[in-house]
Amino acid sequence: MLNELEEFRRKDIPYSRVLSSMCTTPHPVAVEAHRLFLETNLGDPGIFRGTWELEEKLMRLLGEMLHNENAAGYICSGGTEANIQGIRAARNVMRQKKGVQKSNIVIPESAHFSFEKIGDILGVEIRRAGLDEDYRVDVGAVEELVDNNTVALVGIAGTTELGQIDPIKELSDLAVERGIELHIDAAFGGLVLPFMDDAPDFDFKLDGVSSITIDPHKMGMATIPAGGILFRDGSYLRALEVETPYLTSKSQYTLTGTRPGTGVASAYAVLRHLGYDGMKKVVEKCMDMTTLLVEEMRSLGFEPVIEPIMNVVAFRTDKAEKIKDELYRRDWVISTIRKPKAIRMVIMPHVNEEVISGFIQTLREVIRAV
Numbered sequence: 539m540l541n542e543l544e545e546f547r548r549k550d551i552p553y554s555r556v557l558s559s560m561c562t563t564p565h566p567v568a569v570e571a572h573r574l575f576l577e578t579n580l581g582d583p584g585i586f587r588g589t590w591e592l593e594e595k596l597m598r599l600l601g602e603m604l605h606n607e608n609a610a611g612y613i614c615s616g617g618t619e620a621n622i623q624g625i626r627a628a629r630n631v632m633r634q635k636k637g638v639q640k641s642n643i644v645i646p647e648s649a650h651f652s653f654e655k656i657g658d659i660l661g662v663e664i665r666r667a668g669l670d671e672d673y674r675v676d677v678g679a680v681e682e683l684v685d686n687n688t689v690a691l692v693g694i695a696g697t698t699e700l701g702q703i704d705p706i707k708e709l710s711d712l713a714v715e716r717g718i719e720l721h722i723d724a725a726f727g728g729l730v731l732p733f734m735d736d737a738p739d740f741d742f743k744l745d746g747v748s749s750i751t752i753d754p755h756k757m758g759m760a761t762i763p764a765g766g767i768l769f770r771d772g773s774y775l776r777a778l779e780v781e782t783p784y785l786t787s788k789s790q791y792t793l794t795g796t797r798p799g800t801g802v803a804s805a806y807a808v809l810r811h812l813g814y815d816g817m818k819k820v821v822e823k824c825m826d827m828t829t830l831l832v833e834e835m836r837s838l839g840f841e842p843v844i845e846p847i848m849n850v851v852a853f854r855t856d857k858a859e860k861i862k863d864e865l866y867r868r869d870w871v872i873s874t875i876r877k878p879k880a881i882r883m884v885i886m887p888h889v890n891e892e893v894i895s896g897f898i899q900t901l902r903e904v905i906r907a908v
C-alpha cells in the first residue's frame with residue numbers, strides 16, 4: 539500500500555520546479571509542529587483546550603505584527619475562507635448597524651477569484667473598480683461605485699497576479715468617511731510587508747481597516763491548510779456566531795465545523811522559531827532571487843509588467859500561453875496573467891540560484907521552440 543501511495547506521490551512535480559505557486563515546502567519546524575497536532579480539532583475547543591490557547595497566542599502575535607493588540611480572529615482553510623468570513627462579518631455588522639439588506643461590496647478588478655465565490659455564496663453584489671496604470675485600484679472609480687447599500691470596500695496588499703499593493707490609506711479614508719467596512723486581502727503580502735523596510739501601511743494602523751486576510755500557508759511556510767482572518771476587535775466574530783448547543787463551546791464563529799489545529803501549530807512554530815529577524819531574512823532572500831530572475835529575464839529580452847514590489851513578477855509576452863505549455867511539457871510550472879498578456883512567476887523560499895539557473899536554461903530552449 540505504501541509503495542502504491544509513493545508511486546502516486548512521485549507523479550507530483552517537486553516544488554524545486556514550481557515557479558507558479560504561492561505555497562512552498564513547509565519549514566522543518568512546521569512539519570514537526572504539524573505532527574504533534576495531527577489529531578487536534580479546534581471545532582471542539584473544550585477538548586483541545588491547549589491548542590485553543592495556542593491559537594489565541596498566535597492571534598496576539600499576528601495582531602501585534604499588524605499593529606493591533608485587540609485583533610481577534612482564527613486560523614482557517616486558506617485565503618478563500620478568510621475572505622468569505624471577512625465579507626460575511628462586514629455584511630452582518632452593517633445589517634445590524636444600518637439595516638442594510640441588499641448589500642454590495644466594491645473590489646478591485648485585480649481581486650482574487652475567491653470574491654466571485656463570495657458573491658455567489660453570500661448573495662452580495664460584487665462591484666469591480668478599474669485600475670490605474672500601475673495596476674492599483676483607482677480610488678475615484680471605487681468612490682463612484684459606493685452607494686447606501688455598500689457594506690465594504692476591499693483593498694489588496696499583494697495582488698495575486700502582480701504582487702501590487704492598492705492605495706490602502708486612501709481606501710481607509712474613504713471607508714471612514716462613508717462609515718463602511720474595509721477588508722484587506724493580504725493573503726500573500728501579510729507575511730511579506732511587515733518584514734520589508736519602507737513598506738506602505740496596509741494594516742490596522744489605518745483607522746478604516748476592519749479585517750485582514752493573512753495566510754501562513756503562503757509566505758509563512760506553515761503546513762497546508764493555514765489561512766488567517768483577523769478582525770479589528772471581537773465584535774466582528776460575534777457577528778459571525780451561531781449557537782452550538784451540544785459542544786464544549788456555546789457558539790462558533792468559524793465557517794467550518796471540524797477544524798485542524800495543525801495550521802495553528804505550524805504557523806506559530808515558524809514565527810516563534812525564526813522571529814522577526816529570521817522572517818526578514820527569508821523575505822530578503824526571496825527579493826534577492828526576484829532581482830536575479832528579473833536580470834536573467836531581461837537578458838533574454840523580457841520586460842516586467844511593473845517593477846516587482848514583492849516576490850511576484852510578470853513579464854510581457856504575446857506568447858505567454860505557448861511558453862507556459864512548453865515549459866510544462868518539460869516539467870517546469872509557471873503561470874500566465876490575462877491583462878496584459880504575460881507570464882508570471884512567484885519567487886517563494888524554495889526558489890534559489892540553482893532553481894533559477896535550471897529554469898532559465900529550459901526557458902532558452904523553449905524560446906527557440908516557440
Ligand code: 0PR
Pocket residue numbers: 558559560561615616617618619621650652694696697698723724725726753765
Ligand atoms: N487572496 C489572494 C490575494 C490570493 O493570491 C489567494 C490565492 C487567495 C486569496 C486565496 O487563497 P487560498 O488559495 O488559500 O484559498 N492565491 C494563489 C493563486 O490563486 C493560490 C495558489 C497557491 C495557487 C498555490 C496555486 C498554487 O500552486 O494563484
